[in-house]
Amino acid sequence: MEGFRDFYPEDKRIQNWIFGKWRKIAEKYGYSEIDGPILEPIELYNKSGEEIPEQIYSFTDKGGRKLALRPETTPTVARMIKNKKDLKLPIKWYSISRCLRYERPQKGRVREFFQFNLDCLGSKNQMADAEVIATSIEIMKELGLGKKDFFVRISNRKLMEDLLLDIGIKKENLKDIYRILDKICKYSDEDIKKELREKGVEPKKVDELFKLLKIRDLNKIKINSPGLDKLKELFTLLNDYGVLDYCKLDLSIMRGFDYYTGTVFEVFDSSMEFRAVAGGGRYDDLAGIPGVGYGMGDIVIQLFLEKKKKIPKLNKEIDYFIAPVSEKMNKKAIKIADKLRKDYNVEVEILGRNLGKQMGYADSVKAKNLVIVGEKDKGKVTIRDMKTGKEKKVRI
Amino acid sequence: MEGFRDFYPEDKRIQNWIFGKWRKIAEKYGYSEIDGPILEPIELYNKSGEEIPEQIYSFTDKGGRKLALRPETTPTVARMIKNKKDLKLPIKWYSISRCLRYERPQKGRVREFFQFNLDCLGSKNQMADAEVIATSIEIMKELGLGKKDFFVRISNRKLMEDLLLDIGIKKENLKDIYRILDKICKYSDEDIKKELREKGVEPKKVDELFKLLKIRDLNKIKINSPGLDKLKELFTLLNDYGVLDYCKLDLSIMRGFDYYTGTVFEVFDSSMEFRAVAGGGRYDDLAGIPGVGYGMGDIVIQLFLEKKKKIPKLNKEIDYFIAPVSEKMNKKAIKIADKLRKDYNVEVEILGRNLGKQMGYADSVKAKNLVIVGEKDKGKVTIRDMKTGKEKKVRI
Numbered sequence: 001m002e003g004f005r006d007f008y009p010e011d012k013r014i015q016n017w018i019f020g021k022w023r024k025i026a027e028k029y030g031y032s033e034i035d036g037p038i039l040e041p042i043e044l045y046n047k048s049g050e051e052i053p054e055q056i057y058s059f060t061d062k063g064g065r066k067l068a069l070r071p072e073t074t075p076t077v078a079r080m081i082k083n084k085k086d087l088k089l090p091i092k093w094y095s096i097s098r099c100l101r102y103e104r105p106q107k108g109r110v111r112e113f114f115q116f117n118l119d120c121l122g123s124k125n126q127m128a129d130a131e132v133i134a135t136s137i138e139i140m141k142e143l144g145l146g147k148k149d150f151f152v153r154i155s156n157r158k159l160m161e162d163l164l165l166d167i168g169i170k171k172e173n174l175k176d177i178y179r180i181l182d183k184i185c186k187y188s189d190e191d192i193k194k195e196l197r198e199k200g201v202e203p204k205k206v207d208e209l210f211k212l213l214k215i216r217d218l219n220k221i222k223i224n225s226p227g228l229d230k231l232k233e234l235f236t237l238l239n240d241y242g243v244l245d246y247c248k249l250d251l252s253i254m255r256g257f258d259y260y261t262g263t264v265f266e267v268f269d270s271s272m273e274f275r276a277v278a279g280g281g282r283y284d285d286l287a288g289i290p291g292v293g294y295g296m297g298d299i300v301i302q303l304f305l306e307k308k309k310k311i312p313k314l315n316k317e318i319d320y321f322i323a324p325v326s327e328k329m330n331k332k333a334i335k336i337a338d339k340l341r342k343d344y345n346v347e348v349e350i351l352g353r354n355l356g357k358q359m360g361y362a363d364s365v366k367a368k369n370l371v372i373v374g375e376k377d378k379g380k381v382t383i384r385d386m387k388t389g390k391e392k393k394v395r396i
Numbered sequence: 397m398e399g400f401r402d403f404y405p406e407d408k409r410i411q412n413w414i415f416g417k418w419r420k421i422a423e424k425y426g427y428s429e430i431d432g433p434i435l436e437p438i439e440l441y442n443k444s445g446e447e448i449p450e451q452i453y454s455f456t457d458k459g460g461r462k463l464a465l466r467p468e469t470t471p472t473v474a475r476m477i478k479n480k481k482d483l484k485l486p487i488k489w490y491s492i493s494r495c496l497r498y499e500r501p502q503k504g505r506v507r508e509f510f511q512f513n514l515d516c517l518g519s520k521n522q523m524a525d526a527e528v529i530a531t532s533i534e535i536m537k538e539l540g541l542g543k544k545d546f547f548v549r550i551s552n553r554k555l556m557e558d559l560l561l562d563i564g565i566k567k568e569n570l571k572d573i574y575r576i577l578d579k580i581c582k583y584s585d586e587d588i589k590k591e592l593r594e595k596g597v598e599p600k601k602v603d604e605l606f607k608l609l610k611i612r613d614l615n616k617i618k619i620n621s622p623g624l625d626k627l628k629e630l631f632t633l634l635n636d637y638g639v640l641d642y643c644k645l646d647l648s649i650m651r652g653f654d655y656y657t658g659t660v661f662e663v664f665d666s667s668m669e670f671r672a673v674a675g676g677g678r679y680d681d682l683a684g685i686p687g688v689g690y691g692m693g694d695i696v697i698q699l700f701l702e703k704k705k706k707i708p709k710l711n712k713e714i715d716y717f718i719a720p721v722s723e724k725m726n727k728k729a730i731k732i733a734d735k736l737r738k739d740y741n742v743e744v745e746i747l748g749r750n751l752g753k754q755m756g757y758a759d760s761v762k763a764k765n766l767v768i769v770g771e772k773d774k775g776k777v778t779i780r781d782m783k784t785g786k787e788k789k790v791r792i
Contacts, residue, residue, distance in 0.1 A: 001461075004435060006476050009428035009489065016429065030743030030761075032405035032712050033412065037508050038434065038465075038494060039400060039453075057435075059455030062498055065397075069434075069465075080402050088760055090746055093405065098434060098494060102458055112433050120746065127726060127746040240727040242734060316428050330523060331636040338638060347426030350486055350516065350523040364484055365426075 003103070003111030013314040015114070018298060018305075019096055021142045022116040026094040029135050031118055034093045036076035038100075042068040044075045047259045047286065055101040057111075069100040072295065073117040074259070078287035081121060089122030089289070110299060118280075119293030126230055129263045129282060129292050130237035136267050136278050136294055137243045143301070144310040150277065153250035154234070154265045157281070158227030160251055166223055167208045169201060175258075177201070182254040184213070185272075213252040230262060259283040263292060273307070274300045319344035321362035324373045325355050333373045336381065336396060340371075362386060399499070399507030409710040411510070414694060414701075415492055417538045418512040422490040425531050427514055430489045432472035434496075438464040440471045443655045443682065451497040465496040468691065469513040470655070474683035477517060485518030485685070506695060514676075515689030522626055525659045525678060525688050526633035532663050532674050532690055533639045539697070540706040546673065549646035550630070550661045553677070554623030556647055562619055563604045565597060571654070573597070578650040580609075581668070609648040626658060655679040659688060669703075670696045715740035716779075717758035720769045721751050729769045732777065732792060736767075758782060 007015060023033070042058050045068060057069040070076060073095055081091060095117045102111060118135055120128045133152060140150050161174060169177060180195050189210065196206045215221060218232055231249075238244050255264045262282035269277065278301075280294020305311050320340050324333040337348045347367065349358050355372065362370045363386060372382040377393065384391045403411060419429070438454050441464060453465040466472060469491055477487060491513045499507060514531055516524045529548060536546050557570060565573060576591050585606065592602045611617060614628055627645075634640050651660045658678035665673065674697075676690020701707050716736050720729040733744045743763065745754050751768065758766045759782060768778040773789065780787045 001433065001435070001437065004433035006433070006472075006479070007431040008476065008480065009430055012429045012431055015431075027713070028737050028741050030712070030714055030741060033408045034405055035403040035408055035411075037397065037400035037402070039397070039496070039508065041397065057455075057457065059453075061453065076402075080404065083402070084404065088757065092743070100435070112435065123746045125746055125748055127744070127748070130730075131744065131746060237726070237730070240730045316426070317423070318426055321426075330633070334526075334633070334636045341424050345424050345426060347488070348523070348527065350519045350521055350527060352521055352523070361484065 005110060005112065009316065010314070013316075014302065014311055015298060017312070017314060018143070018301065019114075019116075021139060022094070022096060022296070025135055025139045025142055026116075026118055028138075029092070029131065031092040031094040031120075031135075034077070034080065034095050035097065036070070036073070036080060036095070038070055038098060039067045040070055040076060040079075042066045044068070044079060045071065047075070052101070055103055057100050057102055070097065071099055071101045073097045073099065073115055074119070074283070074286070074293065074295070077117065077119050077121075077293070078283075078291070081287045081289065081291075090128065091119070091121040091289075091291075093121075094118040114298040116296045116298075117293060119291055121287055121291035121293075122289050123292075124284070124290045126233040126237055126263075129230075129234050130241055132280070132292050132294060133234075133238060133247070133263075133265055134241045134243055136265075136280075136296065137246050139296065140246075140267065140277070143305060145305075145308065147245055148270060149308060150246070150267060150269050150304075152247045152265055152267050153253050154231070154247055154263065155249070155251045155253050156227040156231040156234075156263055157254075157260050158262055159221070159223075159225050159231055160227070160254075162223055162225035162227055163212050163221070163251070164209070167205050167212075169205060169209075173199065173201070178254045181213075181252060184252050184254075213250075215251060216249050218249055227262065234263060255279055255281055259286045261285055265294070267296070269304050274304055277301050277304060315366040317345050318347050318362075318365055318367040320346045320369045320371055321358070321365070321367035322346060322348040322371045322373060323355055323358040323362065324349055325375060327352055329373045329375060333371075336371060336373065339396075359384075401506060401508065405712065406710070409712075410698065410707055411694060413708070413710060414539070414697065415510075415512075417535060418490070418492060418692070421531055421535045421538055422512075422514055424534075425488075425527060427488045427490040427516075427531075430473070430476065430491050431493065432466075432469070432476060432491070434466055434494060435463045436466055436472060436475075438462045440464070440475060441467065443471070448497070451499055453496050453498055466493065467495055467497045469493045469495065469511055470515070470679070470682070470689065470691070473513065473515050473517075473689070474679075474687070477683045477685065477687075486524065487515070487517040487685075487687075489517075490514040510694040512692045512694075513689060515687055517683055517687035517689075518685050519688075520680070520686045522629040522633055522659075525626075525630050526637055528676070528688050528690060529630075529634060529643070529659075529661055530637040530639050532661075532676075532692065533642050535692065536642075536663065536673070539701060541701075541704065543641055544666060545704060546642070546663060546665050546700075548643045548661055548663050549649045550627070550643055550659065551645070551647045551649050552623040552627040552630075552659055553650075553656050554658055555617070555619075555621050555627055556623070556650075558619055558621035558623055559608050559617070559647070560605070563601050563608075565601060565605075569595065569597070574650050577609075577648060580648050580650075609646075611647060612645050614645055623658065630659060651675055651677055655682045657681055661690070663692070665700050670700055673697050673700060711762040713741050714743050714758075714761055714763040716742045716765045716767055717754070717761075717763035718742060718744040718767045718769060719751055719754040719758065720745055721771060723748055725769045725771060729767075732767060732769065735792075755780075 260281040261284045264281035266276040267278040278296035282292040284290040322333045370384040656677040657680045660677035662672040663674040674692035678688040680686040718729045733742045766780040
């Protein structure tokens with residue numbers, strides 16, 4: 001079906017390679033894997049902003065309950081934390097979740113995708129924000145991407161709120177302004193400005209706002225705001241983490257979720273050809289305890305890696321292919337395979353093909369060695385190194 | 397929600413341990429991982445027997461298409477094979493799929509589960525059936541289970557068909573008979589006999605049928621049937637594989653799917669306390685090419701392993717916990733963590749707790765070592781072995 005992917009072995013190997021990198025970095029930073037159900041009560045997504053609820057696959061089950069196929073993981077994480085009383089802090093969790101969204105299929109957008117989520121809960125300290133952002137950068141590096149390839153845009157919602165109030169935007173209009181600014185990558189500045197004016201923001205304030213959005217140096221922001229202090233602390237810690245070179249201040253990023261309360265960040269490819277590779281932030285009111293985390297989908301990162309030619313050649317790993325020359329030799333072939341499987345991946349011929357065809361097949365699946373089980377050689381077999389073509393007789 | 401599981405870290409570790417065993421054995425036998433979408437057009441499950449379609453979670457999407465949340469994986473495998481022309485034979489695939497069935501929640505039955513599926517396609521040879529069954533036994537052994545713990549019941553649908561026709565049952569009634577016999581584990585012999593008689597099978601034939609079902613020795617079956625020949629060949633090969641001790645002839649097993657055409661088998665715990673741990677068989681008409689495979693769910697195997705106390709203690713693996721004694725030392729702590737992460741899993745304090753509390757936490761997450769980053773020791777840190785309590789100062 002359109003928008004859905006079949007993972008044949010060559011596709012699944014790439015996916016598993018990406019999953020493996022996600023897991024490796026998460027575990028290195030002390031995060032533990034979790035998972036939740038793919039079906040959740042639809043009310044769970046009330047705080048997921050505007051776009052996501054429209055895209056939810058939902059239906060009423062036989063018991064009359066309205067269910068959603070999860071479009072994202074953070075609400076499940078928050079629910080799991082609320083449901084369990086004896087969790088030790090900090091809670092450091094990651095997950096690789098199958099998620100679904102009913103989007104119009106297009107490049108980089110499918111209806112079913114896998115999302116890596118990493119969340120750190122229980123700490124208001126910017127140490128948590130810095131660590132979480134650092135893991136996203138380490139993952140990119142682990143995937144073979146460097147400073148020239150990607151960057152992280154960082155902002156703080158509290159600071160942005162104070163700045164907006166400071167230029168005279170009313171508190172009740174903030175949510176609308178966020179929603180408009182969230183589209184800043186998709187539309188021209190003029191379109192955004194027009195929409196802001198239509199929302200009743202004075203033209204002068206619109207211009208002031210756009211000046212704010214262009215600031216790339218925290219020291220140029222002159223305002224009393226706890227958000228600014230937090231952001232300064234965060235950038236200092238990111239420097240301690242040695243990842244400051246990857247990070248840019250960018251007040252224009254909003255993230256489409258209503259639940260963010262502080263730090264927000266997005267990982268982008270340098271040429272900004274693709275959508276955000278990852279995005280997240282701090283959500284102190286969602287889970288009953290403060291939290292910070294992000295999601296990284298498998299779609300954009302794979303497109304990006306393909307463009308950068310960073311996906312390695314991944315073959316099926318067969319150490320020995322056991323080739324009986326005739327059906328009579330099957331028993332011996334099975335026994336040899338059984339022994340070798342203690343240490344190796346071993347495939348045995350099961351189609352009854354002749355030796356030539358078996359060799360062709362073994363070659364095509366990149367088997368490292370071929371074991372020829374002949375009728376004459378009592379107690380011996382011929383092992384052929386498939387790369388060099390060298391053969392040797394070995395007692396078994 | 398009832399029937400759905402949250403996987404907290406300790407649950408996910410157990411699941412990943414089981415998944416790891418599945419993957420290890422599948423790869424050892426030369427199978428490659430695949431995956432398909434969790435949503436499929438509902439028509440795909442027309443051949444899934446009687447019980448499954450009733451349990452499918454289905455709904456109509458915004459495009460008016462009737463979709464199913466996959467209740468099993470084999471139809472997806474068959475579809476993927478039909479959709480791709482250039483696949484080399486044999487096709488040896490496995491998958492670990494999230495599946496859903498709307499069942500009444502009860503012990504060992506949940507609405508969402510994970511199923512390991514292993515399929516070998518392209519071969520009519522019993523070598524394939526034997527290999528597939530052998531992998532199911534190897535998985536059980538890999539999970540720590542032995543001869544006393546489980547066995548495999550094996551039959552052949554073609555043989556059963558010939559036996560039923562031989563005792564005078566009409567061809568058009570075969571499907572009904574299969575469906576009745578499929579319930580043989582759940583109901584008493586008398587109930588089954590009654591139901592057969594109600595379906596119009598003569599009492600004498602019912603008795604003859606029950607005699608067949610008790611046969612445990614292939615040599616006692618005297619009938620001309622290609623199914624019998626296949627089954628004899630299969631048992632010979634299972635002997636070659638060294639797994640005959642785990643296998644029992646049992647003509648009473650049917651499997652609830654309509655698509656099986658030859659070998660059928662089920663893995664059971666010896667005391668038959670649980671439902672089948674795994675089940676599968678040969679399906680030569682489903683994928684356009686002959687195939688044989690099975691599914692093993694995560695629910696029954698885990699219950700079984702818990703009963704047998706075979707699940708190891710699985711902790712979070714933290715090699716070093718970095719404990720700064722004060723906020724001032726965070727920077728140094730981050731730098732030390734960064735270095736150690738090249739080779740180890742490292743967690744850094746992010747809550748700003750005092751040293752005593754940090755030690756308590758490190759102990760509770762079973763961190764192997766604690767690195768105390770003090771204010772006085774310039775260029776040195778104290779490393780504490782959390783098991784022995786021994787401390788040493790180390791230059792960094």
